[in-house]
Amino acid sequence: MAVTISDIAQKAGVSLATVSRVLNDSGYVKEETREKVLKVIKELNYTPSAIARSLSKNKTNTVGVIVPEITNPFFGEVIKGITQVAEENGLNIILCDTDESKEKELKALKVLTEQRIQGIIITPTSAEDEFNSEYLKTLENMGIPIVLVDGNVKYTTFNGVFVDNIKGSYEATEALIKEGHRKIGIITGRMNSKPAKDRYLGYQKALLMNNIPLDDKYVFYGDYKESTSYNLTKNILKMDDRPTAIFVCSNMMTLGCLKALYEDRINIPNDIALVTFDRIEILNILGFNISYVNGPSVEMGKLGMQMLVDILNNKNKNEIRRITLLPDLVLKGSEKYGSDESDSIE
Template sequence: MSVTISHIAKVAGVSKTTVSRVLNENGYVKEETKEKILKVIKELNYTPSAIARSLSTNKTNTIGVIVPDIMNPFFGEVIKGISEEADSHNLNIILFDTDDNIKKELKALKLLREQRIQGIIITPTSVEDEFNSEYLSALESLGIPVVLVEGHVKYSNFSGVFMDNIKGAYQGTEALIKAGHKNIGIITGRMKTQSAKDRFIGYKKALAFHGLNLKEQYVFYGDYRQEGGYKFTKEMLKMEERPTAIFACSNLMTLGCIKAIYEEGLKIPEDIAVIGFDNLDMVNIIGMNISYINGPAREIGVRSMKILIDSLSNKAHKEIKKITLMPKLVLKGSEKYPKAKTKKGAK
């Protein structure tokens, strides 16, 4: 026989309302009565239904997490940081992967609203360049705390955790310049996103500071995906005067870049230098030694969760918090000037 609140109330000699107050930790109950009810619950081996509890309290101990690409190691680390912090506060996570699709994201927001979650951590899709009233309305109408991660929503004022992408791209480009490079190719991210714009700005600032002109023929507008890094690297390698170095603005594009280089029978950095953005431990663990700008992905996840938890515990004081974390340049040797001085890529 399944145990119900009514059964517990009968055995304990109290009302169902009193039992409900003890289970939901909501409302005053004498300590003596509370101990009596808890003893009965233990004896009957009763486990309260999460669904029933959410119906009575109009909320769950669950938060929603929405990312654009779960296959991207960067977001894997962000999710790990969120999960670690959530676990320490007995919070559950419902995760959605939108594939950077606005329709999928709106669907995810609708489903999360139906789940009566407490808050949302989200990396919004590429709508930063345009105003989407339906999208903004969907977020604001949730009526719960929203924390942005590495993405912006136009005309909104949500809390968020971001990375200094300008600083990171500047550091990476400058490292190549100091290694002797003057012709530096770049594969940008999707330029509708602020992160991609900022990384391109950092690249241009480093060139300008060191007295180098921006060469449009070395600028390739990518999409943060491996296929884009592969395609545009192939194009660069076919140039009569190819760049001596490539700055790939995401980890996945760097993987595509590396694949294209080795397919052409070339080596890094003997034939061409490479610096990537975001952690590249997955290739460096096998001894490839690719330099990169390390974005603090896990810390971004932890800090975003801390902001959300603070918002949940201080609902009366809705402070907007925006945190910017610094990336770190990790040099492994792939930034060095090529030894091979062929016509393609000659200094």
């Protein structure tokens, strides 16, 4: 049978209130009485209930983390950064995966409020351009700090950590241009999200700055999904005047693109050049030298969690902080124009 505080109070010869004050380290208790209660707690091997303590304090030492795709390695690294800082500060995490569903995201937000969490770190799924009144009302009425990571919510001023997607895409496209490419295709992300729009904007800017007209036939609208990118790449390979290079705007879409190229025995970069956004560690492990824009995902998680910790500790509580990190372009040869030094995926 589980030991209760009533058992402790009875054996120590004190009131339930005294035991509660000792357990919660609140209120005055004589040192002699405190030691007596602690001795009984140890003898009975009593473990306080985290749920009961949270009810008494009306909060927990837990924060919520909401991501749109837990299987995506990018978010795995973001979560890694979040977890490191959370552990350093004695915080637990409840992780929610929305599967890029606004309905699941709303449900996650409501469930987390019922768990009396202290704050939320979220990569929002809800489209930035859609005024989702229920979504905004849910966020604004929660009464707890919210930190955004790699995704904005329009009409709000939440704290957040972001990456400079325009700069990353500009540099990726410019690297292809410097190699001699003029027909550069792009597989975009979901265009109602700010990261996808900014990456497309960086691509457009690089073409403009190098006097290359934007050709709509080389723009392929994706949705961050591997299957969609696979189908789009298949369509690209059927084109009579296909691009000599492709810029793929997310890691999961890169996997779909590579699958299609592999099936058609396309050589990178002899047959087509490729640059992607976000590192895919498994490609590096397997020796595929694919050039990529490296977003500092672990650092984003760390900074987002530290930002939340600072707010919880009343540091910068009334200051809106929005940090934008700079990505790195890692060139590994797949951007070349018909290079003989290629890594065939045949």
